[in-house]
Amino acid sequence: MNPQLLQTPIDYLKGVGPGRADLLRKELGIHTYQDLIRLFPNRYIDRTGYYKIRQLQENSSEVQVVGRIVHLKTVAQKRGKRLVATFRDDTGEMELVWFRGHKWMKESLKLNVPYVVFGKCNRMGNVFSMPHPEMELLSEHEQSLRTAMQPVYPSTEKLASKGISNRVINKLMQQLFIETGGRFSETLSAPLIRELKLLPMREALFNIHFPKDQELLARAQFRLKFEELFFIQLQLLIRNLVHKQKIKGYVFDRVGALFRDFFDRHLPFELTGAQKRVIREIRHDMGTGAQMNRLLQGDVGSGKTIVALMSVLLALDNGFQACIVAPTEILATQHFNGIAELVKPLGINIKLLTGSTRASERKVIHEELENGSLHILAGTHAILEDKVRFHNLGLAVIDEQHRFGVAQRAKLWHKNTTPPHILVMTATPIPRTLAMSLYGDLDISVIDELPPGRKAIKTVHRYDSNRLKVFAFIRDEIAKGRQVYVVYPLIQESEKMDYKDLMDGYASIEREFPKPQYQISIVHGQMKPADKDYEMERFLRGETQIMVATTVIEVGVNVPNASVMIIESAERFGLSQLHQLRGRVGRGAEQSYCILMTGHKLSADSKTRLETMTRTNDGFEIAEADLKLRGPGDIMGTQQSGVLHLNIADIVKDNQILKLARQYAQQLLRDDPSLSAERNLPIRHTYAQISKKKNIWNYIS
Ligand code: ADP
Ligand code: MG
Numbered sequence: 001m002n003p004q005l006l007q008t009p010i011d012y013l014k015g016v017g018p019g020r021a022d023l024l025r026k027e028l029g030i031h032t033y034q035d036l037i038r039l040f041p042n043r044y045i046d047r048t049g050y051y052k053i054r055q056l057q058e059n060s061s062e063v064q065v066v067g068r069i070v071h072l073k074t075v076a077q078k079r080g081k082r083l084v085a086t087f088r089d090d091t092g093e094m095e096l097v098w099f100r101g102h103k104w105m106k107e108s109l110k111l112n113v114p115y116v117v118f119g120k121c122n123r124m125g126n127v128f129s130m131p132h133p134e135m136e137l138l139s140e141h142e143q144s145l146r147t148a149m150q151p152v153y154p155s156t157e158k159l160a161s162k163g164i165s166n167r168v169i170n171k172l173m174q175q176l177f178i179e180t181g182g183r184f185s186e187t188l189s190a191p192l193i194r195e196l197k198l199l200p201m202r203e204a205l206f207n208i209h210f211p212k213d214q215e216l217l218a219r220a221q222f223r224l225k226f227e228e229l230f231f232i233q234l235q236l237l238i239r240n241l242v243h244k245q246k247i248k249g250y251v252f253d254r255v256g257a258l259f260r261d262f263f264d265r266h267l268p269f270e271l272t273g274a275q276k277r278v279i280r281e282i283r284h285d286m287g288t289g290a291q292m293n294r295l296l297q298g299d300v301g302s303g304k305t306i307v308a309l310m311s312v313l314l315a316l317d318n319g320f321q322a323c324i325v326a327p328t329e330i331l332a333t334q335h336f337n338g339i340a341e342l343v344k345p346l347g348i349n350i351k352l353l354t355g356s357t358r359a360s361e362r363k364v365i366h367e368e369l370e371n372g373s374l375h376i377l378a379g380t381h382a383i384l385e386d387k388v389r390f391h392n393l394g395l396a397v398i399d400e401q402h403r404f405g406v407a408q409r410a411k412l413w414h415k416n417t418t419p420p421h422i423l424v425m426t427a428t429p430i431p432r433t434l435a436m437s438l439y440g441d442l443d444i445s446v447i448d449e450l451p452p453g454r455k456a457i458k459t460v461h462r463y464d465s466n467r468l469k470v471f472a473f474i475r476d477e478i479a480k481g482r483q484v485y486v487v488y489p490l491i492q493e494s495e496k497m498d499y500k501d502l503m504d505g506y507a508s509i510e511r512e513f514p515k516p517q518y519q520i521s522i523v524h525g526q527m528k529p530a531d532k533d534y535e536m537e538r539f540l541r542g543e544t545q546i547m548v549a550t551t552v553i554e555v556g557v558n559v560p561n562a563s564v565m566i567i568e569s570a571e572r573f574g575l576s577q578l579h580q581l582r583g584r585v586g587r588g589a590e591q592s593y594c595i596l597m598t599g600h601k602l603s604a605d606s607k608t609r610l611e612t613m614t615r616t617n618d619g620f621e622i623a624e625a626d627l628k629l630r631g632p633g634d635i636m637g638t639q640q641s642g643v644l645h646l647n648i649a650d651i652v653k654d655n656q657i658l659k660l661a662r663q664y665a666q667q668l669l670r671d672d673p674s675l676s677a678e679r680n681l682p683i684r685h686t687y688a689q690i691s692k693k694k695n696i697w698n699y700i701s
Helices: 018-028 033-037 102-108 138-143 157-161 166-180 190-195 201-209 214-246 257-266 273-286 304-317 329-346 359-371 406-413 432-438 464-479 492-512 529-540 575-582 604-615 619-630 655-671 678-692
Strands: 043-046 063-077 080-089 092-098 114-119 122-124 127-131 134-137 149-152 293-298 321-325 350-353 376-379 393-399 421-426 443-447 458-463 483-487 520-523 546-549 562-567 593-598
Touching: 018 157, 033 166, 063 092, 063 102, 080 102, 114 127, 114 138, 134 138, 134 166, 149 166, 166 201, 190 678, 201 214, 214 655, 214 678, 257 304, 257 329, 273 293, 273 304, 273 421, 273 443, 293 304, 304 321, 304 329, 304 393, 304 421, 321 329, 329 350, 329 376, 329 529, 350 359, 458 464, 458 604, 464 483, 464 562, 464 593, 492 520, 492 546, 520 529, 562 575, 575 593, 575 604, 575 619, 593 604, 604 619
Parallel strands: 092 127, 293 421, 293 443, 321 376, 321 393, 350 376, 393 421, 458 593, 483 546, 483 562, 520 546, 562 593
Antiparallel strands: 043 149, 063 080, 063 114, 080 092, 114 134, 122 127
């Protein structure tokens, strides 16, 4: 068909006046015919059956009843008025009720004419009532394009109150198919359609709106989900390819003296298989001539630091500088200390730059950076300031991605004319398929193996009523020379109350563990940074045995001697946060423990979370469980990335389709990278349209 036709403004569709056009634009973002076709139903209802009023039951799902309105009245109530219709069939009477949009309804309803009403029923005494029913004259109902599966379209309160009901949308959809003849162009190639036995485009669109039966509906959904995910993947892959062709990077083709020397003589342990593999991937990337943009995922304690260091050594061997950026001063300092220690025998100049670096020291750093005599700079965001200029920055390592936005990555970019290679490290395990969609512009490496000999953390769930036993356990561990974290939730909305919980908890721990025998640190978000650091340092040095804290200690802090993590009100934390917190222990050789404290009242979700935590230590398994519980919306980073704006596919539920789509997109680009083959013309066309029209495909940043 003429593709221009689909670009027709929605105002021109029969049945859409200026008023409705306005509402459709504002409420549903429908501007054109094309937008309307792409308004897919949220769900479907089987409307082949009819109920008699006598058969109605409380709490039944939506029902369909045939009858007549015999009486209509407006009833005043506290908050405004409602419109009540008495609806009768040959078995009894019920009520239809409207709380909004009475005026419009009152004018349009006809008395004593057969209607089909549809909706959910409530029971009020002996009478059933159906609020805001969908209704249709029986005569029209019999004529309309009726299918077994009735689509339910997305709607808004405003649309409903202005009379644009589901039925109206349905009618507009029918009108649209009539005007266009339903001849929608194909978007995928014939071989692909054949191979995957997909419904052709026009049949898919017809059956998504007017499904003849369950099977055709399922095939239509599959086809449209596949298509949506396929084009997202195609776009991500192409962007990645273009990036690699266009964005030139430094070529690190030498494995030089530093890398060799460190590897052969100073590596403190044997690398795990996963570490070796990831180092190979990074080496390969930095040797291709394209700029590396790689995300390194690895559970807490999986040994990302050494991977970062070896990558840094490669940069140095090739005559470049490197920097390591961490989200907090404590973490930056930890990185600095750890790496400085490791590279001591190599004679490398490494320095630390944070917000509290003294001006005199800062001056030296600036000088050495610019003349190239400083090889590695570790630090916080302070590194990103404009006045910090490198002689030749070849590699930037960024720790803990989720505290560090894309914009900040870009800042590093502009420090050179040729961008440095970028390695982003994160301990927040994101299921791979989700990561593919979130960070489509990054390549991904995964360390999926813990260093050998690590003892699994023992995790248990204890009720508050068992607190005394838990205290006794803490006492025993401290007697063995261990240290203990006690973490309280601090969730913004109820900050005052949480703060009180924390202070009450601190007071009770102080009573149980009195000075001078016991020393206690406390860290929370309302303290000055300097005070926080001071308390943290005391715990790090082992001067305090107990650290009472809020989740500020969540990320990255490494105190190998701490072997017990108590999480208070554990039911209030999300799974990934619980896992992150647990990762603070189990870093030394000793057996570590995580104790999840809760009250007795627990929701089903809380129980699942606690059960998951006590069952497994595997970050990826936990991430999958988390994703299932919460949906992708709450997972770190998804909000901004907009993977939620998918039209029909669901990134969690349709995981298998996503994998398939990615696989076929990859294959397509291997076979026909420029999409110039005759058979791929439909794909090329669609791709071009999508790339132009950001508003439909706005999940691609
Ligand atoms: P993370 O991935 O959480 O940043 P680290 O890099 O801090 O983990 O490593 C955690 C601990 O494991 C460190 O003490 C580190 O020295 C140690 N480690 C890392 N790799 C290995 C290995 N291959 N064998 C033994 N210990 C290792
Ligand atoms: Mg780390």
